[in-house]
Amino acid sequence: MRLVTFKYPQRLGTHIGALREDGAVLDLAAADPALSGGNMPAFIAGGAAALQHAKAAATKAPVAEGATLCAPIPRPPKNVFCVGKNYHEHAREFAGSGFDASAKEVVPEAPVVFSKPATAIIAHGETIPAHLDPTSSVDYEGELAVVIGHGGRGIRAADALRHVFGYTIVNDVTARTLQHRHRQWVLGKGIDGFCPMGPAILTADAVPDPKALRVITHVNGEKRQDASVADLIFDIPTLIEAISAGITLEPGDVIATGTPVGVGIGFTPPKFLRAGDIVRVEVPGIGVLENPVG
Structure with missing residues (x-):
């Protein structure tokens, strides 16, 4: 699974998505509110349970129209x-x-x-x-x-x-x-x-x-x-x-x-x-x- 951090035009905040083979970004939180927040390190800290949520959400998540990719971890815990x-x-x-x-x-x-x-x-x-x-x-x-x-x-x-x-x-x-x-x-x-x-x-x-x-x-x-x-x-x-x-x-x-x-x-x-x-x-x-x- 390829996970991304993205943002919508003219909306505040970042979101966690999945990158499809055709380049489309899937909005995982739109399919599972448990994945809202857009903080990749916090998501990663959720371990296997969070990843399982993401995989399940990716099967039904809508395409994030107009999404712009951010760095997958814009602010790591350290340098x-x-x-x-x-x-x-x-x-x-x-x-x-x-x-x-x-x-x-x-x-x-x-x-x-x-x-x-x-x-x-x-x-x-x-x-x-x-x-x-x-x-x-x-x-x-x-x-x-x-x-x-x-x-x-x-x-x-x-x-x-x-x-x-x-x-x-x-x-x-x-x-x-x-x-x-x-x-x-x-x-x-x-x-x-x-x-x-x-x-x-x-x-x-x-x-x-x-x-x-x-x-x-x-x-x-x-x-x-x-x-x-x-x-x-x-x-x-x-x-x-x-x-x-x-x-x-x-x-x-x-x-x-x-x-x-x-x-x-x-x-x-x-x-x-x-x-x-x-x-x-x-x-x-x-x-x-x-x-x-x-």
């Missing part, structure tokens, strides 16, 4: 957790670019975790505000993201997938010069609008093996990235174990798992984003996250 240099080829690509001022080793010995604030989150179709980067070095990073369901601290890798509610797509947009200049990455990656997310959350019961998913990124129709999630250096259970060792994960927390080879800085000269570009990140099964650059 979006992100993982750097988590594909072997991208780690080498980044090391060779001259933009990595964070560490000496090419392949990290432990997960490199940073965060993006909620103010960076935008929806499918919204414009990436590249003009907010004064250095004109905006880059794309297509990524699979994990949405936490049942939370906790000290989650073991062997149990980690039981804590996953579902999966979505994130574009970890980055101002490369700022990333390099400030060493710590939040100022280069946390700019307003630099975290497109969506279009939907594919629930974990539809993903028996997340390693079978692929991340594919196009810029203006040119394929730049195409990799299997099986190529992660630190897999999803390892990331959940590492982050939760000392930080309590909560329903609705988001972990972006890293980007594959093919980002703009990997080219000579670098292919940074410019106004008018279109970035399309696809994970088959979840859908397409597409954003213009402005």
Whole structure:
């Protein structure tokens, strides 16, 4: 099941919906008032019972005419957790670019975790505000993201997938010069609008093996990235174990798992984003996250 957060034109508030294969959005609360409220983290916290309500409602829910998709989780409980240099080829690509001022080793010995604030989150179709980067070095990073369901601290890798509610797509947009200049990455990656997310959350019961998913990124129709999630250096259970060792994960927390080879800085000269570009990140099964650059 693909769950979305959406809004109606000229009406306040957000709503929880289901995204049909033809792209139509179903208004779940219109079929089941128990699903009203439009708060995705609160819905996720409802666990299996809430998901069962959603599945039943989807069989009879009306189409939400004129619906506009929001990010599936516009305001996670915490900043979006992100993982750097988590594909072997991208780690080498980044090391060779001259933009990595964070560490000496090419392949990290432990997960490199940073965060993006909620103010960076935008929806499918919204414009990436590249003009907010004064250095004109905006880059794309297509990524699979994990949405936490049942939370906790000290989650073991062997149990980690039981804590996953579902999966979505994130574009970890980055101002490369700022990333390099400030060493710590939040100022280069946390700019307003630099975290497109969506279009939907594919629930974990539809993903028996997340390693079978692929991340594919196009810029203006040119394929730049195409990799299997099986190529992660630190897999999803390892990331959940590492982050939760000392930080309590909560329903609705988001972990972006890293980007594959093919980002703009990997080219000579670098292919940074410019106004008018279109970035399309696809994970088959979840859908397409597409954003213009402005």
